[in-house]
Amino acid sequence: MIRLDNLTKVFDTPKGAVTAADHINMEVPAGEICILLGPSGCGKTTTLKMINRIIRPTSGKVFINDEDTTDLNTQELRRNIGYVIQQIGLFPNMTIEENITVVPKLLGWDKAKYRERARELMDMIALDPDAFLKRYPNELSGGQQQRIGVARALAADPPVMLMDEPFGAIDPINRAVIQDEFLKMQQALKKTIMFVSHDIDEAIKMGDRVAIFRAGRLEQYATPDDLLAAPKDEFVESFLGEDRALKRLNLVKVRDVVSDEIGTVSPGDTLETALARIDDFGYQNAILVVNDRRQPVGLITRAQARTTKGYCRDHFQNVPATVSLDDDLRKVASLMFSNDITWLPCVDEAGRVCGQITQRAMTHHLGSRFRPKEEAPATAASATKE
Amino acid sequence: MPIRSLKGALRIALLIAIFLLGVWSQSSGVIDDFIFYLPDVQFLAVQHLWLTLISGSLAILVAIPLGVVLSRPSMARFAESAMQVLNVGTTIPTLAVLALSMSFLGIGTVPAVFGLFVATLLPITRNTYAGLKGVNPALMEAAAGIGMSPAQRLLRVELPNALYVIFAGIRTALTINVGTVPLAFLIGAGGLGELIFTGIDLYDPVMMLSGAIPTALLAIVVDAIVATTAFLVVPRGVNPSRA
Numbered sequence: 001m002i003r004l005d006n007l008t009k010v011f012d013t014p015k016g017a018v019t020a021a022d023h024i025n026m027e028v029p030a031g032e033i034c035i036l037l038g039p040s041g042c043g044k045t046t047t048l049k050m051i052n053r054i055i056r057p058t059s060g061k062v063f064i065n066d067e068d069t070t071d072l073n074t075q076e077l078r079r080n081i082g083y084v085i086q087q088i089g090l091f092p093n094m095t096i097e098e099n100i101t102v103v104p105k106l107l108g109w110d111k112a113k114y115r116e117r118a119r120e121l122m123d124m125i126a127l128d129p130d131a132f133l134k135r136y137p138n139e140l141s142g143g144q145q146q147r148i149g150v151a152r153a154l155a156a157d158p159p160v161m162l163m164d165e166p167f168g169a170i171d172p173i174n175r176a177v178i179q180d181e182f183l184k185m186q187q188a189l190k191k192t193i194m195f196v197s198h199d200i201d202e203a204i205k206m207g208d209r210v211a212i213f214r215a216g217r218l219e220q221y222a223t224p225d226d227l228l229a230a231p232k233d234e235f236v237e238s239f240l241g242e243d244r245a246l247k248r249l250n251l252v253k254v255r256d257v258v259s260d261e262i263g264t265v266s267p268g269d270t271l272e273t274a275l276a277r278i279d280d281f282g283y284q285n286a287i288l289v290v291n292d293r294r295q296p297v298g299l300i301t302r303a304q305a306r307t308t309k310g311y312c313r314d315h316f317q318n319v320p321a322t323v324s325l326d327d328d329l330r331k332v333a334s335l336m337f338s339n340d341i342t343w344l345p346c347v348d349e350a351g352r353v354c355g356q357i358t359q360r361a362m363t364h365h366l367g368s369r370f371r372p373k374e375e376a377p378a379t380a381a382s383a384t385k386e
Numbered sequence: 387m388p389i390r391s392l393k394g395a396l397r398i399a400l401l402i403a404i405f406l407l408g409v410w411s412q413s414s415g416v417i418d419d420f421i422f423y424l425p426d427v428q429f430l431a432v433q434h435l436w437l438t439l440i441s442g443s444l445a446i447l448v449a450i451p452l453g454v455v456l457s458r459p460s461m462a463r464f465a466e467s468a469m470q471v472l473n474v475g476t477t478i479p480t481l482a483v484l485a486l487s488m489s490f491l492g493i494g495t496v497p498a499v500f501g502l503f504v505a506t507l508l509p510i511t512r513n514t515y516a517g518l519k520g521v522n523p524a525l526m527e528a529a530a531g532i533g534m535s536p537a538q539r540l541l542r543v544e545l546p547n548a549l550y551v552i553f554a555g556i557r558t559a560l561t562i563n564v565g566t567v568p569l570a571f572l573i574g575a576g577g578l579g580e581l582i583f584t585g586i587d588l589y590d591p592v593m594m595l596s597g598a599i600p601t602a603l604l605a606i607v608v609d610a611i612v613a614t615t616a617f618l619v620v621p622r623g624v625n626p627s628r629a
Contacts (some may be wrong), residue, residue: 076533080533087528088528136623
């Protein structure tokens with residue numbers, strides 16, 4: 001847990017005093033990632049760097065796991081906080097192994113233990129220890145270097161990590177990969193992380209909570225979903241962008257929206273039965289054909305069911321796409337748009353049909369979170385339903 | 387093809403020229419003249435190297451700590467002015483430095499070593515300072531952020547990363563040093579300058595060359611030794627010649 005209590009930094013510049021961080025109060029619960037987000041010069045990096053005293057606070061306190069860090073020795077404090085910076089900052093004079101084991105050595109671990117730890121960390125970041133440990137940083141790609149940067153920060157297993165735009169200098173494709181890897185690691189490690197970013201999409205993807213900064217002040221501190229659904233003021237709203245409802249698609253899983261009511265037919269049913277089912281369930285266009293194990297086989301369209309006679313097994317069309325319960329709505333929307341359809345069958349881990357997701361249900365789900373903030377709830381509700 | 391044959395022709399011409407030079411030097415007795423000076427060359431070369439060794443090691447011992455001290459953030463206010471003083475120091479010709487040190491310390495080895503020390507000090511100090519200042523600030527932030535003390539930062543991060551530049555300074559300084567030692571003869575410290583200057587005064591080219599050629603060879607050997615040391619000592623990751 002990290003708690004900031006009235007943390008303030010005033011810089012004396014030739015042009016007068018500049019308040020870079022103005023009485024910041026916030027708390028990051030243990031095991032969560034908190035993203036500090038804002039335009040450049042908003043004080044997010046200053047706030048982060050006051051936690052490990054790279055920048056000395058003018059006033060205020062930092063608590064880590066309820067312990068006031070003000071009286072701790074600076075070096076001791078820093079050795080117990082993992083630190084990752086945008087420029088990576090691997091020591092080019094040291095091998096990868098030496099880089100990773102710097103902190104354990106500072107803490108006086110014995111050799112066998114820290115060498116073992118280095119191999120363990122390499123496995124964790126999915127780089128082959130035998131191939132990489134003896135190499136030097138300049139022999140690695142940017143993405144690999146930053147993985148090592150993360151490993152170095154994790155080496156002594158600190159409870160808290162500070163990350164200053166860690167993936168900002170990495171190309172977009174590699175960045176997405178590293179973000180995913182990092183989130184996967186975090187699920188197991190459960191570190192308390194403060195993470196500076198200027199990328200709203202990164203913040204939504206990575207953050208359990210997002211703190212929006214503006215001109216040295218903490219504007220809004222909320223979960224990404226709350227933030228997107230209910231921005232506090234115009235600044236936050238404009239910072240999040242006009243497509244903020246679309247950004248929420250990333251945050252909602254199919255599981256949250258799926259309806260388990262889905263009509264199906266089996267290959268052995270006749271097209272007449274299929275037509276009757278389509279009408280029973282009130283479907284517009286088609287009905288899903290599933291086999292004995294309830295795996296999707298194909299679609300029978302209404303037009304086909306009406307004009308043709310025979311069994312479903314002889315007349316079905318291919319299923320354009322299915323989604324699984326853990327996919328996010330962004331993928332669902334994309335599949336719907338690319339296939340020009342308004343619903344998709346959902347399948348579970350075994351590939352069995354377990355429900356359906358409709359465009360209507362998606363817009364309803366997203367709209368319902370916006371409604372409470374509207375001025376006139378009734379009209380707004382009906383407007384979003386249209 | 388024409389170029390390659392031209393090169394081949396040149397190479398053959400060169401070999402013929404060297405052969406003719408050998409024939410000429412043997413027939414005119416120059417080689418015997420050189421051999422006549424051999425014992426002098428041996429004695430003076432050792433003296434020469436001692437002057438370089440003593441003044442050079444003193445300069446390294448003083449210059450590196452000086453460069454380190456000047457590069458500390460707390461010294462930032464004085465560092466640039468100090469470097470300016472050292473820069474002005476180098477513009478004074480070495481001969482003048484030797485003359486000045488003679489007027490204070492008399493003649494002999496001590497004023498010569500002092501003069502050479504002063505002449506060698508600057509390149510090493512300047513490169514140490516520049517090398518340390520040139521260390522990527524991100525490395526310094528990372529080093530501080532993971533909890534290294536200032537001394538650990540200096541020893542484990544700053545110096546190793548500046549080492550290549552520091553060695554370049556040592557290399558320049560020692561090569562200049564070897565080339566300057568002949569002047570030390572003028573204030574009575576010996577060295578190969580004895581043969582060079584006496585040869586000039588006596589209008590004896592063979593004597594002069596038996597001082598000048600070993601001086602040049604010594605400079606090349608010292609340069610090679612420092613270069614090899616740098617190659618071996620500077621960590622592979624920050625060593626451009628081992629990349």
